[in-house]
Amino acid sequence: MSLSGKTAIVTGSNSGIGLGVAHELARAGADVVLNSFTDSDEDHKLAHDLSQEHGVSARYIKADMSKPDECRSLVERAGVCDILVNNAGIQHVAAIDAFPVEKWDAIIAINLSSAFHTTAAALPLMRKAGWGRVINIASAHGLTASPFKSAYVAAKHGIVGLTKVTALETAREPITANAICPGYVLTQLVEAQIPDTMKEYGMERDEVIEKVLLERQPSKEFATVEELGGTAVFLCSDAATQITGTTISVDGGWTAL
Ligand code: NAD
Numbered sequence: 001m002s003l004s005g006k007t008a009i010v011t012g013s014n015s016g017i018g019l020g021v022a023h024e025l026a027r028a029g030a031d032v033v034l035n036s037f038t039d040s041d042e043d044h045k046l047a048h049d050l051s052q053e054h055g056v057s058a059r060y061i062k063a064d065m066s067k068p069d070e071c072r073s074l075v076e077r078a079g080v081c082d083i084l085v086n087n088a089g090i091q092h093v094a095a096i097d098a099f100p101v102e103k104w105d106a107i108i109a110i111n112l113s114s115a116f117h118t119t120a121a122a123l124p125l126m127r128k129a130g131w132g133r134v135i136n137i138a139s140a141h142g143l144t145a146s147p148f149k150s151a152y153v154a155a156k157h158g159i160v161g162l163t164k165v166t167a168l169e170t171a172r173e174p175i176t177a178n179a180i181c182p183g184y185v186l187t188q189l190v191e192a193q194i195p196d197t198m199k200e201y202g203m204e205r206d207e208v209i210e211k212v213l214l215e216r217q218p219s220k221e222f223a224t225v226e227e228l229g230g231t232a233v234f235l236c237s238d239a240a241t242q243i244t245g246t247t248i249s250v251d252g253g254w255t256a257l
Contacts, residue, residue, distance in 0.1 A: 006029075010033070013034045018087040023226075025233060032058045043060045065110045075121035082125075084126075085136075136180070163178060163246075164245045167246075183216075217254050218253035
Protein backbone atom coordinates (compact mmCIF):
# COMPACT_ATOMS: atom_id res chain seq x y z
CA MET A 1 0.00 0.00 0.00
CA SER A 2 1.16 3.53 -0.59
CA LEU A 3 0.84 6.49 1.73
CA SER A 4 2.39 8.72 -0.89
CA GLY A 5 0.88 12.21 -0.71
CA LYS A 6 -0.04 11.81 2.97
CA THR A 7 1.72 13.64 5.79
CA ALA A 8 2.16 12.08 9.24
CA ILE A 9 2.93 13.95 12.45
CA VAL A 10 4.41 11.67 15.12
CA THR A 11 4.77 13.22 18.57
CA GLY A 12 7.76 12.21 20.71
CA SER A 13 9.58 10.68 17.77
CA ASN A 14 13.30 11.32 18.28
CA SER A 15 13.68 7.82 19.77
CA GLY A 16 12.02 4.49 20.41
CA ILE A 17 8.52 3.65 19.22
CA GLY A 18 7.81 7.09 17.75
CA LEU A 19 10.91 6.99 15.56
CA GLY A 20 10.15 3.39 14.55
CA VAL A 21 6.56 4.25 13.61
CA ALA A 22 7.80 7.30 11.65
CA HIS A 23 10.19 5.06 9.67
CA GLU A 24 7.47 2.52 8.80
CA LEU A 25 5.05 5.27 7.71
CA ALA A 26 7.84 6.78 5.58
CA ARG A 27 8.68 3.34 4.15
CA ALA A 28 5.03 3.21 3.03
CA GLY A 29 5.53 6.60 1.33
CA ALA A 30 4.25 9.16 3.85
CA ASP A 31 5.99 12.46 4.43
CA VAL A 32 6.83 12.77 8.11
CA VAL A 33 7.10 15.39 10.83
CA LEU A 34 9.27 14.27 13.74
CA ASN A 35 8.95 15.95 17.13
CA SER A 36 10.29 16.22 20.65
CA PHE A 37 10.94 18.98 23.17
CA THR A 38 14.65 19.30 22.32
CA ASP A 39 16.12 21.07 19.29
CA SER A 40 19.54 19.49 18.71
CA ASP A 41 21.46 18.91 15.48
CA GLU A 42 20.90 15.21 16.16
CA ASP A 43 17.10 15.74 16.15
CA HIS A 44 17.23 17.42 12.74
CA LYS A 45 19.66 14.76 11.44
CA LEU A 46 17.08 12.07 12.28
CA ALA A 47 14.65 13.78 9.90
CA HIS A 48 17.36 14.20 7.25
CA ASP A 49 18.37 10.53 7.48
CA LEU A 50 14.75 9.35 7.37
CA SER A 51 14.16 11.46 4.28
CA GLN A 52 17.26 10.04 2.56
CA GLU A 53 16.44 6.45 3.48
CA HIS A 54 12.83 6.44 2.26
CA GLY A 55 12.82 9.18 -0.39
CA VAL A 56 10.10 11.17 1.36
CA SER A 57 10.02 14.66 2.79
CA ALA A 58 10.77 14.80 6.52
CA ARG A 59 11.33 17.55 9.02
CA TYR A 60 11.75 17.95 12.73
CA ILE A 61 9.61 20.43 14.69
CA LYS A 62 10.43 21.18 18.32
CA ALA A 63 7.37 21.35 20.57
CA ASP A 64 6.96 20.48 24.24
CA MET A 65 3.98 18.12 24.57
CA SER A 66 3.51 19.13 28.22
CA LYS A 67 2.36 22.57 27.00
CA PRO A 68 -1.12 22.87 25.41
CA ASP A 69 -0.20 25.82 23.13
CA GLU A 70 2.91 24.00 21.82
CA CYS A 71 0.86 20.84 21.11
CA ARG A 72 -1.54 22.88 18.99
CA SER A 73 1.18 24.94 17.34
CA LEU A 74 3.06 21.75 16.32
CA VAL A 75 0.10 20.83 14.11
CA GLU A 76 -0.40 24.42 12.93
CA ARG A 77 3.28 24.75 11.97
CA ALA A 78 3.17 21.43 10.08
CA GLY A 79 0.24 22.95 8.13
CA VAL A 80 -1.01 19.55 7.00
CA CYS A 81 -1.82 16.44 9.03
CA ASP A 82 -3.36 13.38 7.38
CA ILE A 83 -2.01 10.95 9.96
CA LEU A 84 -1.59 11.97 13.60
CA VAL A 85 0.33 9.58 15.84
CA ASN A 86 0.13 10.60 19.49
CA ASN A 87 3.13 8.81 20.92
CA ALA A 88 5.00 11.13 23.34
CA GLY A 89 5.12 9.61 26.79
CA ILE A 90 7.00 9.41 30.06
CA GLN A 91 6.82 7.13 33.09
CA HIS A 92 7.29 7.39 36.86
CA VAL A 93 6.95 4.54 39.31
CA ALA A 94 5.89 5.17 42.94
CA ALA A 95 3.09 4.31 45.36
CA ILE A 96 0.08 6.67 45.23
CA ASP A 97 0.74 8.16 48.67
CA ALA A 98 4.35 8.88 47.70
CA PHE A 99 3.73 9.87 44.08
CA PRO A 100 5.22 13.35 43.42
CA VAL A 101 2.44 15.74 42.37
CA GLU A 102 4.62 17.27 39.64
CA LYS A 103 5.22 13.80 38.16
CA TRP A 104 1.46 13.10 38.16
CA ASP A 105 0.83 16.44 36.40
CA ALA A 106 3.60 15.87 33.83
CA ILE A 107 2.45 12.33 32.96
CA ILE A 108 -1.18 13.40 32.56
CA ALA A 109 -0.09 16.39 30.44
CA ILE A 110 2.35 14.54 28.14
CA ASN A 111 0.70 11.08 27.92
CA LEU A 112 -2.95 12.21 27.78
CA SER A 113 -3.74 15.94 27.45
CA SER A 114 -1.26 16.42 24.57
CA ALA A 115 -3.36 14.02 22.45
CA PHE A 116 -6.49 16.08 23.15
CA HIS A 117 -4.74 19.27 21.99
CA THR A 118 -3.08 17.79 18.88
CA THR A 119 -6.32 16.03 17.88
CA ALA A 120 -8.28 19.27 18.28
CA ALA A 121 -5.81 21.02 15.98
CA ALA A 122 -5.54 18.15 13.48
CA LEU A 123 -9.22 17.30 12.87
CA PRO A 124 -9.95 20.51 10.89
CA LEU A 125 -6.94 19.74 8.63
CA MET A 126 -8.13 16.14 8.11
CA ARG A 127 -11.64 17.37 7.30
CA LYS A 128 -10.20 19.84 4.79
CA ALA A 129 -8.16 17.03 3.18
CA GLY A 130 -11.14 14.64 3.20
CA TRP A 131 -9.21 11.84 4.91
CA GLY A 132 -7.57 11.26 8.27
CA ARG A 133 -6.14 8.74 10.70
CA VAL A 134 -5.66 9.37 14.42
CA ILE A 135 -3.44 6.70 15.99
CA ASN A 136 -2.88 6.92 19.72
CA ILE A 137 -0.03 4.90 21.22
CA ALA A 138 -1.61 3.71 24.45
CA SER A 139 -0.28 0.60 26.22
CA ALA A 140 -1.27 -2.72 27.73
CA HIS A 141 -1.62 -0.36 30.70
CA GLY A 142 -4.51 1.28 28.85
CA LEU A 143 -6.43 -1.97 29.37
CA THR A 144 -4.96 -3.41 32.57
CA ALA A 145 -3.21 -2.00 35.64
CA SER A 146 -0.01 -2.51 37.61
CA PRO A 147 0.76 -1.19 41.08
CA PHE A 148 2.91 1.94 41.45
CA LYS A 149 2.00 3.27 38.00
CA SER A 150 -1.09 5.33 38.93
CA ALA A 151 -0.48 8.30 36.63
CA TYR A 152 0.66 6.17 33.68
CA VAL A 153 -2.26 3.73 33.96
CA ALA A 154 -4.75 6.59 34.42
CA ALA A 155 -3.34 8.45 31.40
CA LYS A 156 -3.29 5.34 29.21
CA HIS A 157 -6.88 4.37 30.17
CA GLY A 158 -7.75 8.01 29.48
CA ILE A 159 -6.24 7.98 25.99
CA VAL A 160 -8.24 4.84 25.16
CA GLY A 161 -11.38 6.76 26.18
CA LEU A 162 -10.32 9.81 24.14
CA THR A 163 -9.78 7.49 21.15
CA LYS A 164 -13.37 6.22 21.41
CA VAL A 165 -14.82 9.75 21.61
CA THR A 166 -12.69 10.88 18.64
CA ALA A 167 -14.00 7.90 16.65
CA LEU A 168 -17.64 8.65 17.49
CA GLU A 169 -17.30 12.34 16.60
CA THR A 170 -15.78 11.43 13.21
CA ALA A 171 -17.78 8.25 12.52
CA ARG A 172 -19.65 9.69 9.52
CA GLU A 173 -16.44 11.11 7.99
CA PRO A 174 -13.49 9.43 6.21
CA ILE A 175 -11.50 9.69 9.43
CA THR A 176 -10.72 6.90 11.91
CA ALA A 177 -9.28 6.95 15.43
CA ASN A 178 -7.72 3.93 17.10
CA ALA A 179 -5.29 3.10 19.88
CA ILE A 180 -2.35 0.71 19.62
CA CYS A 181 -1.63 -1.00 22.94
CA PRO A 182 1.95 -2.31 23.08
CA GLY A 183 3.27 -4.65 25.71
CA TYR A 184 6.97 -4.32 26.54
CA VAL A 185 9.12 -2.93 23.72
CA LEU A 186 12.91 -2.84 24.15
CA THR A 187 13.40 0.89 23.70
CA GLN A 188 16.18 2.93 25.33
CA LEU A 189 13.78 3.59 28.19
CA VAL A 190 13.38 -0.12 28.99
CA GLU A 191 17.03 -0.98 28.18
CA ALA A 192 18.15 1.58 30.76
CA GLN A 193 16.27 -0.29 33.52
CA ILE A 194 18.08 -3.61 32.92
CA PRO A 195 21.48 -3.01 34.67
CA ASP A 196 19.87 -1.76 37.90
CA THR A 197 17.37 -4.61 37.87
CA MET A 198 20.21 -7.12 37.39
CA LYS A 199 21.87 -5.73 40.53
CA GLU A 200 18.62 -5.53 42.50
CA TYR A 201 17.62 -9.16 41.84
CA GLY A 202 21.14 -10.62 41.50
CA MET A 203 20.16 -11.95 38.08
CA GLU A 204 21.81 -12.23 34.68
CA ARG A 205 20.50 -10.05 31.84
CA ASP A 206 18.50 -12.88 30.20
CA GLU A 207 16.88 -13.80 33.52
CA VAL A 208 15.86 -10.17 34.16
CA ILE A 209 14.30 -9.97 30.71
CA GLU A 210 12.35 -13.24 31.06
CA LYS A 211 11.43 -13.24 34.75
CA VAL A 212 11.04 -9.53 35.52
CA LEU A 213 10.37 -7.50 32.36
CA LEU A 214 8.49 -10.13 30.35
CA GLU A 215 6.84 -11.72 33.36
CA ARG A 216 3.39 -10.66 32.08
CA GLN A 217 4.14 -11.11 28.38
CA PRO A 218 3.33 -14.79 27.58
CA SER A 219 5.30 -14.81 24.30
CA LYS A 220 8.42 -13.98 26.38
CA GLU A 221 9.48 -11.74 23.52
CA PHE A 222 9.52 -7.98 23.20
CA ALA A 223 7.29 -6.33 20.62
CA THR A 224 9.43 -4.36 18.17
CA VAL A 225 9.15 -0.78 16.95
CA GLU A 226 8.89 -2.16 13.39
CA GLU A 227 5.86 -4.28 14.39
CA LEU A 228 4.21 -1.23 15.93
CA GLY A 229 5.00 0.81 12.83
CA GLY A 230 3.52 -1.96 10.69
CA THR A 231 0.35 -1.85 12.79
CA ALA A 232 0.13 1.91 12.24
CA VAL A 233 0.58 1.43 8.47
CA PHE A 234 -2.22 -1.17 8.53
CA LEU A 235 -4.52 1.31 10.31
CA CYS A 236 -3.84 3.72 7.43
CA SER A 237 -4.75 1.13 4.80
CA ASP A 238 -8.07 0.76 2.98
CA ALA A 239 -8.60 -2.57 4.77
CA ALA A 240 -8.88 -0.62 8.05
CA THR A 241 -11.52 1.85 6.86
CA GLN A 242 -14.18 0.43 9.19
CA ILE A 243 -11.81 -0.07 12.11
CA THR A 244 -12.44 2.88 14.39
CA GLY A 245 -12.81 3.55 18.10
CA THR A 246 -11.00 0.41 19.13
CA THR A 247 -7.70 -0.86 20.51
CA ILE A 248 -5.18 -3.18 18.85
CA SER A 249 -2.96 -5.02 21.31
CA VAL A 250 0.61 -5.79 20.26
CA ASP A 251 1.57 -7.42 23.54
CA GLY A 252 2.52 -11.08 23.04
CA GLY A 253 -0.67 -12.19 24.82
CA TRP A 254 -0.41 -9.97 27.94
CA THR A 255 -4.08 -8.92 27.88
CA ALA A 256 -5.27 -12.49 27.23
CA LEU A 257 -4.16 -13.49 30.74
P1 NAD B 1 11.11 6.68 24.59
O1 NAD B 1 11.56 7.32 25.84
O2 NAD B 1 12.13 6.11 23.67
O3 NAD B 1 10.20 7.69 23.75
C1 NAD B 1 9.44 8.71 24.34
C2 NAD B 1 9.42 9.86 23.37
O4 NAD B 1 8.62 10.91 23.93
C3 NAD B 1 10.82 10.43 23.12
O5 NAD B 1 10.97 10.74 21.76
C4 NAD B 1 10.84 11.69 23.96
O6 NAD B 1 11.71 12.67 23.43
C5 NAD B 1 9.38 12.11 23.84
N1 NAD B 1 8.96 13.05 24.86
C6 NAD B 1 9.06 12.93 26.21
N2 NAD B 1 8.60 14.06 26.80
C7 NAD B 1 8.19 14.89 25.80
C8 NAD B 1 7.65 16.21 25.76
N3 NAD B 1 7.43 16.91 26.88
N4 NAD B 1 7.37 16.76 24.55
C9 NAD B 1 7.62 16.06 23.40
N5 NAD B 1 8.14 14.83 23.37
C10 NAD B 1 8.43 14.25 24.57
O7 NAD B 1 10.06 5.56 25.03
P2 NAD B 1 9.13 4.61 24.15
O8 NAD B 1 9.15 3.32 24.85
O9 NAD B 1 9.44 4.69 22.72
O10 NAD B 1 7.69 5.29 24.41
C11 NAD B 1 6.89 5.85 23.40
C12 NAD B 1 5.42 5.67 23.74
O11 NAD B 1 5.12 4.27 23.79
C13 NAD B 1 5.02 6.23 25.10
O12 NAD B 1 3.73 6.83 25.03
C14 NAD B 1 4.96 4.98 25.98
O13 NAD B 1 4.07 5.14 27.05
C15 NAD B 1 4.44 3.97 24.98
N6 NAD B 1 4.69 2.57 25.37
C16 NAD B 1 5.96 2.09 25.52
C17 NAD B 1 6.15 0.77 25.88
C18 NAD B 1 7.53 0.15 26.05
O14 NAD B 1 7.64 -0.98 26.55
N7 NAD B 1 8.60 0.79 25.64
C19 NAD B 1 5.03 -0.05 26.10
C20 NAD B 1 3.76 0.48 25.94
C21 NAD B 1 3.59 1.79 25.58
